Amino acid sequence: MTIADRQYVEFIEVQKSYDGEILVVKNLNLSMRQGEFLTLLGPSGSGKTTTLMMLAGFEAPTHGDIILDGRSISNVPPHKRDIGMVFQNYALFPHMTVEENLAFPLEVRRMPKSEIEEKVRRALAMVRLNEYGKRRPGQLSGGQQQRVALARALVFEPKLVLMDEPLGALDKQLREHMQLEVKHIHQSLGVTVVYVTHDQSEALTMSDRIAVFNDGAIQQLATPNELYERPENSFVAQFIGENNRLPGKVVLVNGAGCTVEVTGGGVVEALTVNVIGVGAQTTLSLRPERVRINPPNGACANVFPARVEELIYLGDHIRARVSACGQRDFVIKVPNAEGGVGLTPGADIAIGWKREDCRALDPS
Amino acid sequence: MPRAGGVERPSRPATQAMVSLATDIVRTADGVPLKVTLRRVDRARKLKAVALVVPLFLFILLSFAIPIGVMLFRAVDNPEIAGALPNTVAELARWNGDELPDEATYAALAGELQAAHKSKTLGLIGKRLNYELPGVRSKIMAIGRAVTKIEAGPYKDAVIGIDPMLGERRLWTVIKSAGEPYTIFYLLSALDFERTQDGDIVNVSADRAIFRDVFLRTMGISMTVTLATLVLGFPVAYLLASLPARTSNLLMILVLLPFWTSLLVRTTAWVVLLQTEGVVNDALMLLGFVDERLQLIFSRFGTIVAMTHIQLPFTLLPIYSVMKTISPTHVRAARSLGAGPFVAFWRIYFPQTVPGIAAGCLLTFILSLGYYITPALVGGPTDQMVSSFVAIYTNMELNWGMASALGAILLAATLVLYLLYNRLIGIDKLKLG
Ligand SMILES: Nc1ncnc2c1ncn2[C@@H]1O[C@H](COP(=O)(O)OP(=O)(O)OP(=O)(O)O)[C@@H](O)[C@H]1O
Ligand SMILES: [Mg+2]
Numbered sequence: 001m002t003i004a005d006r007q008y009v010e011f012i013e014v015q016k017s018y019d020g021e022i023l024v025v026k027n028l029n030l031s032m033r034q035g036e037f038l039t040l041l042g043p044s045g046s047g048k049t050t051t052l053m054m055l056a057g058f059e060a061p062t063h064g065d066i067i068l069d070g071r072s073i074s075n076v077p078p079h080k081r082d083i084g085m086v087f088q089n090y091a092l093f094p095h096m097t098v099e100e101n102l103a104f105p106l107e108v109r110r111m112p113k114s115e116i117e118e119k120v121r122r123a124l125a126m127v128r129l130n131e132y133g134k135r136r137p138g139q140l141s142g143g144q145q146q147r148v149a150l151a152r153a154l155v156f157e158p159k160l161v162l163m164d165e166p167l168g169a170l171d172k173q174l175r176e177h178m179q180l181e182v183k184h185i186h187q188s189l190g191v192t193v194v195y196v197t198h199d200q201s202e203a204l205t206m207s208d209r210i211a212v213f214n215d216g217a218i219q220q221l222a223t224p225n226e227l228y229e230r231p232e233n234s235f236v237a238q239f240i241g242e243n244n245r246l247p248g249k250v251v252l253v254n255g256a257g258c259t260v261e262v263t264g265g266g267v268v269e270a271l272t273v274n275v276i277g278v279g280a281q282t283t284l285s286l287r288p289e290r291v292r293i294n295p296p297n298g299a300c301a302n303v304f305p306a307r308v309e310e311l312i313y314l315g316d317h318i319r320a321r322v323s324a325c326g327q328r329d330f331v332i333k334v335p336n337a338e339g340g341v342g343l344t345p346g347a348d349i350a351i352g353w354k355r356e357d358c359r360a361l362d363p364s
Numbered sequence: 365m366p367r368a369g370g371v372e373r374p375s376r377p378a379t380q381a382m383v384s385l386a387t388d389i390v391r392t393a394d395g396v397p398l399k400v401t402l403r404r405v406d407r408a409r410k411l412k413a414v415a416l417v418v419p420l421f422l423f424i425l426l427s428f429a430i431p432i433g434v435m436l437f438r439a440v441d442n443p444e445i446a447g448a449l450p451n452t453v454a455e456l457a458r459w460n461g462d463e464l465p466d467e468a469t470y471a472a473l474a475g476e477l478q479a480a481h482k483s484k485t486l487g488l489i490g491k492r493l494n495y496e497l498p499g500v501r502s503k504i505m506a507i508g509r510a511v512t513k514i515e516a517g518p519y520k521d522a523v524i525g526i527d528p529m530l531g532e533r534r535l536w537t538v539i540k541s542a543g544e545p546y547t548i549f550y551l552l553s554a555l556d557f558e559r560t561q562d563g564d565i566v567n568v569s570a571d572r573a574i575f576r577d578v579f580l581r582t583m584g585i586s587m588t589v590t591l592a593t594l595v596l597g598f599p600v601a602y603l604l605a606s607l608p609a610r611t612s613n614l615l616m617i618l619v620l621l622p623f624w625t626s627l628l629v630r631t632t633a634w635v636v637l638l639q640t641e642g643v644v645n646d647a648l649m650l651l652g653f654v655d656e657r658l659q660l661i662f663s664r665f666g667t668i669v670a671m672t673h674i675q676l677p678f679t680l681l682p683i684y685s686v687m688k689t690i691s692p693t694h695v696r697a698a699r700s701l702g703a704g705p706f707v708a709f710w711r712i713y714f715p716q717t718v719p720g721i722a723a724g725c726l727l728t729f730i731l732s733l734g735y736y737i738t739p740a741l742v743g744g745p746t747d748q749m750v751s752s753f754v755a756i757y758t759n760m761e762l763n764w765g766m767a768s769a770l771g772a773i774l775l776a777a778t779l780v781l782y783l784l785y786n787r788l789i790g791i792d793k794l795k796l797g
Contacts, residue, residue, distance in 0.1 A: 056696075078696075079700070085700040093697075105701035105703075
């Protein structure tokens with residue numbers, strides 16, 4: 001193993017239970033490179049915060065081990081772990097000014113006063129809040145508080161920074177702005193970041209890799225692109241982006257491809273991804289933008305008649321709800337190209353898609 | 365009635381004439397200027413607000429503000445001598461105080477003492493003069509009886525003949541100053557000062573000085589109790605605030621238990637526990653910690669224990685409710701930033717509890733200043749606080765001036781402490797939750 005690909009953070013078979021009855025984290029195995037931006041994404045209650053808290057040292061794993069930079073940290077108390085943390089509600093100290101907040105981690109490390117001042121000044125400049133040092137957190141806007149929290153987690157130059165839904169409380173515009181800012185800081189400082197969110201677009205834009213959590217377990221750990229294009233199970237397909245789900249039964253497996261008899265009617269050619277074998281139940285996943293309307297002959301392996309039920313105008317594209325394959329809420333995204341889409345509600349059309357765009361996943 | 369502006373306007377010529385710049389005034393749909401309507405709406409709202417507070421306001425006025433005003437007035441009010449000996453007092457206004465008053469003054473005194481003897485108000489005069497000249501009361505009664513025998517002047521020698529005291533300047537000085545409508549005599553006495561014959565203010569002799577001690581003791585006991593409740597209550601409040609709701613509710617009931625029993629019951633319970641033959645002494649003897657029984661009750665110790673017990677919830681509750689509002693993530697954040705458990709507590713958690721500590725301690729301190737029953741029941745003779753002297757003066761001595769003066773000084777001392785507190789901590793920082 002070379003230095004370059006040595007793992008910086010490792011969870012080894014970590015389990016966590018609060019009450020001795022339910023495992024909120026189930027057999028977690030996860031490793032991260034130094035400098036990586038990893039996002040934990042998942043619905044509420046899926047164990048993201050718990051995972052983060054175990055890494056930060058506020059919760060002890062019930063089983064398993066956590067390795068940081070080659071050292072097990074089970075017996076290291078939180079204040080000795082040197083991990084910066086941004087809390088969901090910022091957790092700025094209300095009785096201290098912004099400068100005092102930033103100086104706190106340096107003071108407890110007994111740095112000389114002049115060095116503290118210099119570092120605080122630089123940290124404020126980094127988040128562009130130079131003028132706000134003398135204010136109390138209560139006198140700042142949400143976005144400013146957020147930036148102070150970020151600066152405070154970074155000012156003592158930790159190698160690893162944890163962020164628990166740091167942008168959750170901001171409005172959409174500010175959130176998008178801060179996403180870029182966090183990303184920018186990550187790139188310029190080269191810190192390793194573990195980021196928690198349940199906003200999938202945030203996860204997709206910021207992360208090097210995303211771990212999709214559900215029910216205390218990682219469903220898939222992959223790059224954003226891979227997660228969207230090649231979900232490995234129906235939870236991920238459903239959670240990341242939009243998809244059409246067609247339940248059915250596998251009738252033939254042929255290497256990478258398979259044939260599925262859809263419950264609502266029709267036989268579909270799909271990619272074998274997560275099926276047990278012939279005769280098994282499956283869910284076909286199909287992205288709405290990969291469905292073509294009235295495809296030319298031979299262009300698609302799967303072609304079915306459909307009826308347009310509803311059209312929703314969304315500016316850059318149009319969402320068409322059609323009934324096809326026994327489903328009344330089959331969704332198609334049609335780009336709003338020049339000359340319109342030429343669909344009218346009630347019209348009978350043909351829809352089609354390629355085999356590679358349709359993935360046979362586990363039944364859900 | 366038509367509501368359209370054009371039709372409406374002619375029916376309001378007066379308004380039209382008064383408002384010369386009619387076009388500039390914004391009107392509602394029926395032509396009334398907007399400001400008038402607004403004021404009307406506002407007035408109704410204000411009336412409602414006033415109606416809501418009036419009962420409490422009157423109650424506080426009657427039961428709090430007026431009594432305090434009366435008390436402050438009584439502390440300087442001085443009606444007895446001016447009422448009973450008006451002529452003598454009037455004559456004394458001319459007196460320069462260097463030698464004895466003149467014949468006219470003696471005549472006035474003799475006449476008024478005769479009248480007082482007849483109307484049986486001599487006792488009042490005696491009692492009032494007795495405050496300033498201890499022992500003078502019985503003499504005044506005797507003089508009053510004797511003076512009726514004098515039928516005609518000159519009075520001066522005859523009166524002095526009854527009692528040589530009447531030939532001394534001291535008595536006359538006292539009558540003169542006691543005859544003024546307002547006096548600082550009570551306030552001076554309440555601080556162990558007195559006036560000499562020449563009007564200088566000096567300390568009373570050591571054997572008669574009690575009140576400075578009493579005030580210091582009152583402050584001392586109150587501070588000790590406040591400190592004890594803080595030391596005992598803070599950790600409990602911390603525990604309550606950090607426990608899950610179900611457990612903390614149960615514990616909270618235990619904390620509030622003292623509120624549910626009467627003060628008298630609680631205090632007497634301490635007597636049972638702490639007396640020389642009581643449970644605590646039994647236990648100490650049994651365990652061999654002490655060789656002879658301790659004097660736990662009827663002492664300063666007993667007073668402070670019983671008062672601390674009663675005051676504990678008052679200190680604890682504001683601290684608890686402030687702690688409840690402190691987010692636990694603050695301490696976590698401090699830990700993640702590199703602070704050990706103690707530093708995180710001391711620099712992050714504790715400063716945020718200060719407003720609650722301030723509120724709780726202020727409450728307990730001020731309530732403790734007024735304690736009366738508890739020291740009376742479980743304290744020794746040297747543990748009585750200002751309130752018991754106020755009670756003695758009101759109930760037994762019927763000396764309202766003295767009672768009021770003690771109350772006024774306690775009030776002033778409390779206000780001074782309050783201002784000091786405001787300067788040091790800031791009253792706006794006070795938080796009850
Ligand atoms: N201190 C605790 N005691 C008991 N159970 C807890 C505790 N903290 C979390 N849990 C439970 O553990 C599970 C996972 O919680 P966790 O906070 O990790 O979820 P999350 O993924 O961060 O969710 P969210 O997106 O809502 O923040 C939940 O079912 C929660 O009820
Ligand atoms: Mg969470």
